[in-house]
Amino acid sequence: MDPDYVLFARVMEAGSLSAAARVLNISPAMASKRLARLEARLGVRLIQRTTRRLAATDAGERFHADVVAILGAIAAAEARAAGARDEPAGVLRVSAPTSFGRLHIAPHLHRFLDAAPRVELELNLTDANVDLIGERVDVAVRIAAEIPPSLVAHRLGSSQRLLCAAPAYLAEYGAPRTIGELAKQRLLAADGQWPWRLVNGHRRRQVDGRSHVRTNSSEIVRELALAGVGIALRSVWDVGDALADGRLVPVLPGWEGPRDLGIHAIHPRAPAVPAAVRAFVDFLRGTLDPAPWERPAGQDQVARAAAPLVDTGMAIRQRTPSFPSVNEVRAPS
Known part of the structure; x- marks a missing residue:
């Protein structure tokens, strides 16, 4: 197989000369030179180059399909010859x-x-x-x-996200009753996780804030929430166990991160x-x-933990459980 064909295929997969060059351990200048050499040999422009992106020409699209088919056939033939087609190594x-x-x-x-x-x-x-x-x-x-x-x-x-906090934090600072009251609370989020986008049925709200403790670690946010430092927006796969055993309790039940x-x-x-x-x-x-945090038994446990909370001074008590079910739609792969 002509190595320039392999280069062209990698450029198309990566979307840039520099990324393809890194994969092949050559310089971007060499990749550009070899691509130009291939186009000169074929007598046709394969890729339109601009300052912002690369785009295949019609001839380039057709040639790419042929090259991918050839590379796939060669890879399959080599695997059969080596007797390792289905053996991970x-x-x-x-x-x-x-x-x-x-x-x-x-x-x-x-x-x-x-x-x-x-x-x-x-x-x-x-x-x-x-x-x-x-x-x-x-x-x-x-x-x-x-x-x-x-x-x-x-x-x-799926990755369902809920607002949650430790009972000790809510006992000391009180549970917010509206989205607007979050501005008066200690909020926790890692760098890059603002703003919070929250939904409740057809209602949409965005919460801009500042983390009470600045960190680049999502795990630190989880530990701070467990320690009673503030309110966090966490994925059920991350805090489902803490919600089930009461170390964390939901805040503003019904509001959650979008399920996209x-x-x-x-x-x-x-x-x-x-x-x-x-x-x-x-x-x-x-x-x-099924994912552990989406299994029916786990949902029942989290549902009980997710009951709306009533602030009664230093005590927090629960009312009737209310927790939206998690429905996964498996996308074709």
Whole structure:
């Protein structure tokens, strides 16, 4: 296979010369030179270059489809020849949000490692949205409303978010009864998590605020909320256990974050998805289907904890439980 064909395919997948160059370990200048050489040899413009983006020409789109098919056939042929088409092996770089990785991936990793002993796993936990191409990440768990079309997404579950606080905090400062009263409370959020967008049926509100403690760690926000420092907007997958056993209680029941967020396993588009990537995505699906925080029993426990609260001075008591059910719609992958 002509290496310039591989370069062209990587440019189309990554959307930029510089990102493709990083994947192939060459300089952007060399990538540009080789792409120009390919176009000169073919006698046709494949990509329109502007200062802001790259866009394939009609000829480039057709050529890309042919190249992807060829690369896929070659990869499949090599896998068959090596007898390793379905055997996960090699380095697998995985990225996941810090709290989610610690709570819902790390405790189960031994099963994946036992089933795929030839895989060399590298797990990086970070709350940043990593550049999969630039950082050479094979699989990432991303919590987002939308996934770029350059990536393949497999939906793992939903991410419902509730306002919550420790009973000790509410006993000392009182529970807010309206969204407007949040401005008088101690609020907690990590850098980049403002403003809060909240919904209640058809009502929509946005809360701009300042965290009582500034931090770049979502896990620190969780610990501060548990310690009674303030009110936080947290995902049920993160604080469901604390809501169920009463260490945290919902604030302003009925108000929650929009349900547009999904939890996805994502990986770059490729002519042939490596066996290790397929195996890890299957592992995540098997571990999180159904997701622990969406299982009926867990919902019942959280529902009881989510009952509207009445501030009675230093005491907090509960009324009839009221908690919206979580309905997952699995997107095709």
